[in-house]
Amino acid sequence: MTEVTQIRTAAETGLGDLFDRLKGGLPGDVAIREAALAGFRERGLPHRRVEEFKYFDLRALMREAAPPAERPNATEIAKAFNQAKAFASVPAYRLTFVNGHLAASLKEAESFPSGIEVVPFEQALGEGHPLLASLGRVEVAQGNPILELNTAFMNDGAVIRVAAGATPDQPIALRFVSAGETAFSTATRVLVVVEAGAKVTLIESHEGPDGLANQTNTAVEFVVGDGASVDHVRFNGEGADVLSLSTITATLGADVSFSTHNALIGSAAARHQVFLACKGENSTVRIDGISLLRGRQHADATLVVDHAVPHCTSRETFKTILDGETTGVFQGKIVVRPHAQKTDGGMKSDALLLSERASMNNKPELEIFADDVVCGHGATCGALDDELLFYLKSRGLPKAEAESLLLQAFVGPPIEAIEHEGVRDALVGRVEEWLAARR
Amino acid sequence: MLEINNLTVQIEDNRILNGLSLKVADGEVAAIMGPNGSGKSTLSYVIAGKEDYEVLDGEILLDGQNLLEMEADERAAAGVFLAFQYPLEIPGVGTMTFLKAALNAQRRARGEDELTTPDLIKRVNAAGETLEIKKDFLKRALNVGFSGGEKKRMEILQMALLEPKFCILDETDSGLDIDALRIVSEGVNTLRSKDRSFLVITHYQRLLNHIVPDTVHVMANGRIVKSGGKELALELEANGYADYRQEAA
Numbered sequence: 044m045t046e047v048t049q050i051r052t053a054a055e056t057g058l059g060d061l062f063d064r065l066k067g068g069l070p071g072d073v074a075i076r077e078a079a080l081a082g083f084r085e086r087g088l089p090h091r092r093v094e095e096f097k098y099f100d101l102r103a104l105m106r107e108a109a110p111p112a113e114r115p116n117a118t119e120i121a122k123a124f125n126q127a128k129a130f131a132s133v134p135a136y137r138l139t140f141v142n143g144h145l146a147a148s149l150k151e152a153e154s155f156p157s158g159i160e161v162v163p164f165e166q167a168l169g170e171g172h173p174l175l176a177s178l179g180r181v182e183v184a185q186g187n188p189i190l191e192l193n194t195a196f197m198n199d200g201a202v203i204r205v206a207a208g209a210t211p212d213q214p215i216a217l218r219f220v221s222a223g224e225t226a227f228s229t230a231t232r233v234l235v236v237v238e239a240g241a242k243v244t245l246i247e248s249h250e251g252p253d254g255l256a257n258q259t260n261t262a263v264e265f266v267v268g269d270g271a272s273v274d275h276v277r278f279n280g281e282g283a284d285v286l287s288l289s290t291i292t293a294t295l296g297a298d299v300s301f302s303t304h305n306a307l308i309g310s311a312a313a314r315h316q317v318f319l320a321c322k323g324e325n326s327t328v329r330i331d332g333i334s335l336l337r338g339r340q341h342a343d344a345t346l347v348v349d350h351a352v353p354h355c356t357s358r359e360t361f362k363t364i365l366d367g368e369t370t371g372v373f374q375g376k377i378v379v380r381p382h383a384q385k386t387d388g389g390m391k392s393d394a395l396l397l398s399e400r401a402s403m404n405n406k407p408e409l410e411i412f413a414d415d416v417v418c419g420h421g422a423t424c425g426a427l428d429d430e431l432l433f434y435l436k437s438r439g440l441p442k443a444e445a446e447s448l449l450l451q452a453f454v455g456p457p458i459e460a461i462e463h464e465g466v467r468d469a470l471v472g473r474v475e476e477w478l479a480a481r482r
Numbered sequence: 483m484l485e486i487n488n489l490t491v492q493i494e495d496n497r498i499l500n501g502l503s504l505k506v507a508d509g510e511v512a513a514i515m516g517p518n519g520s521g522k523s524t525l526s527y528v529i530a531g532k533e534d535y536e537v538l539d540g541e542i543l544l545d546g547q548n549l550l551e552m553e554a555d556e557r558a559a560a561g562v563f564l565a566f567q568y569p570l571e572i573p574g575v576g577t578m579t580f581l582k583a584a585l586n587a588q589r590r591a592r593g594e595d596e597l598t599t600p601d602l603i604k605r606v607n608a609a610g611e612t613l614e615i616k617k618d619f620l621k622r623a624l625n626v627g628f629s630g631g632e633k634k635r636m637e638i639l640q641m642a643l644l645e646p647k648f649c650i651l652d653e654t655d656s657g658l659d660i661d662a663l664r665i666v667s668e669g670v671n672t673l674r675s676k677d678r679s680f681l682v683i684t685h686y687q688r689l690l691n692h693i694v695p696d697t698v699h700v701m702a703n704g705r706i707v708k709s710g711g712k713e714l715a716l717e718l719e720a721n722g723y724a725d726y727r728q729e730a731a
């Protein structure tokens with residue numbers, strides 16, 4: 044046999060060294076971390092010749108491994124809190140993470156209503172919290188290099204349990220803010236267990252200053268019990284130099300209503316992954332997203348929905364606006380297992396190119412092993428309609444305003460689908476800001 | 483009001499307007515009739531400022547201002563309004579949002595204060611009532627799911643709200659039922675004034691019974707080939723365009 048010598052990039056060598064240096068001090072069972080890192084040790088970072096990373100070459104995008112963020116001091120925390128603006132107008136039960144670390148320990152969580160239990164992730168790992176058994180269980184997420192890196196390095200985060208039947212009167216808001224002078228990496232993990240019959244809205248925001256080339260890796264895992272209802276809305280308003288990696292996983296019981304929306308405005312390069320498994324019948328899933336890209340941004344949305352049982356409905360609606368020299372990616376896969384009859388699955392990705400130097404890659408896939416299903420996908424890619432622009436201009440709207448109106452209309456449907464009015468309005472506000480900055 | 487001199491326009495090497503000249507006085511209602519493909523819609527687009535056309539020669543003056551040097555939105559602010567032959571559907575843009583944006587953009591361009599939402603709603607409702615447009619239409623996305631006739635009424639509603647001084651109606655009558663034709667015509671007639679002129683493009687004399695024109699022009703092969711009073715429309719109705727088709731060829 045020939046020995047194949049892998050040529051490691053600086054980032055790959057750095058990550059390996061980092062792990063060896065840190066592993067003794069990381070909470071919980073190190074064997075889980077070692078196992079998660081095995082794929083990376085063998086293959087390095089995923090690159091464009093790996094099918095799932097064809098349009099998001101992580102090896103090229105991550106030049107060097109940024110050191111993990113230190114636990115921030117009081118000044119940094121105060122500074123970061125001031126920057127958390129995304130859903131500021133939405134009354135919510137908040138948990139704030141500064142540089143990936145749960146800030147002020149549990150001060151904020153003390154105000155949570157009964158029915159929501161929060162345990163800091165480090166503590167949960169240290170004491171072997173029983174709910175952690177459901178971590179990383181979604182089959183279609185297994186082996187995913189980004190999630191595995193998160194598992195290898197995860198330190199802070201939270202375990203959130205919404206008790207059976209609980210219907211908190213306000214959303215739970217996870218705010219991720221960054222501050223500081225030097226770039227860092229994070230590996231934050233959140234487990235959200237929503238028990239049977241509970242109904243909750245969870246909003247997540249990621250914000251930070253431009254100029255910090257942070258590497259953030261967050262994973263939020265949902266385990267949703269029968270008859271529960273979960274609305275998740277995530278806002279990526281990261282600074283302009285951030286490499287943002289995020290993963291959502293969800294395991295759904297029966298009669299669940301689940302929605303997750305990713306609104307992306309920030310980051311230099313972002314990969315957002317959703318891995319979802321329908322494990323109980325009659326559940327309804329919505330996976331939506333809007334991406335507003337300018338400059339040289341690169342944004343990837345990768346989704347896999349696993350219909351393992353009959354009678355579930357899933358809809359994916361993604362809208363991407365690409366200006367400047369940006370690159371967008373939509374990779375959606377719907378898997379329907381042999382017994383998952385009467386599955387109703389559909390996905391749609393629409394892209395609007397505002398510049399000739401922007402490009403969009405759409406890759407919808409259906410893997411269907413059952414015969415009595417309705418599944419479809421569609422992808423469009425085009426420019427703003429000149430006829431519509433003329434119509435609006437002929438009514439007195441200057442070109443920029445006419446364009447904004449059409450762009451707002453374009454991203455409208457996935458925003459309007461958000462049930463929580465305050466959250467919806469907050470996102471509309473961010474879209475308006477983005478459009479105003481374009482003019 | 484409007485003066486067009488020797489307007490020559492082509493699109494992708496096809497000459498569509500051939501040295502067209504036309505004058506419309508203040509307060510005048512001028513009707514244009516002419517065979518399919520003679521260039522009537524093209525003329526209306528060129529006046530309104532659509533960009534696809536190449537103007538080879540000529541000028542269009544609105545009260546002395548050269549429209550050809552202005553963007554479509556600037557022309558609108560200067561008082562030009564085109565009721566489209568085929569109004570467009572704009573999914574996702576609420577009718578009210580659109581009306582507010584349009585009105586306020588024009589007011590801003592003219593240095594006037596913006597309208598408040600209650601003020602706007604009052605005006606829209608009043609205009610909607612005159613034109614018998616159902617209120618729930620105003621809650622929908624602009625023209626989406628509207629019938630052909632409903633779209634035409636919506637054009638006239640916009641015209642009433644924007645109070646332009648030069649209005650072009652491109653086959654506003656086509657697609658209207660008999661009652662709608664009367665309602666729309668009344669809507670137009672109430673807007674007639676000594677400071678506002680109209681260019682009414684139509685194929686049917688019937689419309690001109692409701693909106694009685696001061697002048698009638700025949701357009702063929704990209705120019706005005708005959709002008710006269712309202713009796714010219716009756717003559718055309720009886721004899722067709724046979725006399726004019728060859729003339730400019």
Ligand SMILES: Nc1ncnc2c1ncn2[C@@H]1O[C@H](COP(=O)(O)OP(=O)(O)OP(=O)(O)O)[C@@H](O)[C@H]1O
Pocket residue numbers: 493494496498516517518519520521522523524525534567
């Ligand atoms: N975008 C275009 N590209 C090429 N040719 C065009 C274009 N628009 C119009 N034309 C041509 O110009 C001519 C005039 O068209 P126009 O629509 O102005 O006619 P019209 O008088 O309004 O006809 P109608 O009575 O059918 O509405 C036609 O021959 C048409 O095919």
Ligand SMILES: [Mg+2]
Pocket residue numbers: 522523524567652
């Ligand atoms: Mg026409």
